[in-house]
Amino acid sequence: MSRIGKKPITLPKDVTVTIDGNIVTSKGPKGELTQTIDPDMVVKMEEGQVVVERPTEQKRHKAMHGLYRSLINNMVEGVSEGYSKKLELVGVGYKAAVSQNVLELNLGYSHNIYLAVPTEVKVTAETQKGKNPIVTLESADKQLIGQVAAKIRSLRKIEPYKGKGIKFVGEQIRRKAGKTAAK
Numbered sequence: 001m002s003r004i005g006k007k008p009i010t011l012p013k014d015v016t017v018t019i020d021g022n023i024v025t026s027k028g029p030k031g032e033l034t035q036t037i038d039p040d041m042v043v044k045m046e047e048g049q050v051v052v053e054r055p056t057e058q059k060r061h062k063a064m065h066g067l068y069r070s071l072i073n074n075m076v077e078g079v080s081e082g083y084s085k086k087l088e089l090v091g092v093g094y095k096a097a098v099s100q101n102v103l104e105l106n107l108g109y110s111h112n113i114y115l116a117v118p119t120e121v122k123v124t125a126e127t128q129k130g131k132n133p134i135v136t137l138e139s140a141d142k143q144l145i146g147q148v149a150a151k152i153r154s155l156r157k158i159e160p161y162k163g164k165g166i167k168f169v170g171e172q173i174r175r176k177a178g179k180t181a182a183k
Contacts, residue, residue: 005065008049009073012080017050017072019043024050024072028079030140031120035075037068050076078140085149086169087135090158096125096133103135107156107166115155121148134169 011017015028022037037043041064042053052069054061077083089096095106103123105113117123121139135152139145149168158165160176167173 003066005052005054005062005069007069008046008051009069009076010049011076015076015080017045017076019045019050024075026072026075026079028076028140030079030082033075033079033141035068035071038064041065041068043068043072074142078142082138082140083142083145084136084138085145087137087149087152088167088169089133089135089156090167091156091164094133094156095127096135098123098125103152105152105155108164113155115152117148118144120144123148 012028015026017024017026022039022041022043023034024037024043025032025034040055040061042055044051044053050072052065052072054065089105089107091108093106093108097104101117101119101121101123103115103117103125105115107113117137120141121137121144123138124136125133126136127133137145137149139148153166153168156165158167158173160174161178163173163175
């Protein structure tokens, strides 16, 4: 039984959702997002709420029930409030700069890395003296912002001995003990 799928999605006052067959579109102050829904699933508008229903009790339909409800909820939340992720560059000499949606990273390699960020994602880089550089990503699309953050993180993964690399702000890193001195 999908508890998440059964919950109706209440719409904020500034968000509109239109359902055209198996395409759901949400519009709000932060933008517009569309999602294609499986033809088996039924999406309805009832009293200012979006309701997702499944046709049968098959395992496949149960799995899609909660999935599509969550995707539609993420769209509604994204166009009303938006999402943001902050990445911290931990390491000596690590730098980040942004110019025209191109993120320039200096991560200790022999060359700088230039990453073209999609236009839907707003990226800013902030560097304060004595602190690690922070890259902030903002977008209405939760999936896209997660993909971009994962791509940036994959450029220099956190290593467990010194804790150097790219991590999310507030993320706890599991540290390992290094070599011990011989007696």
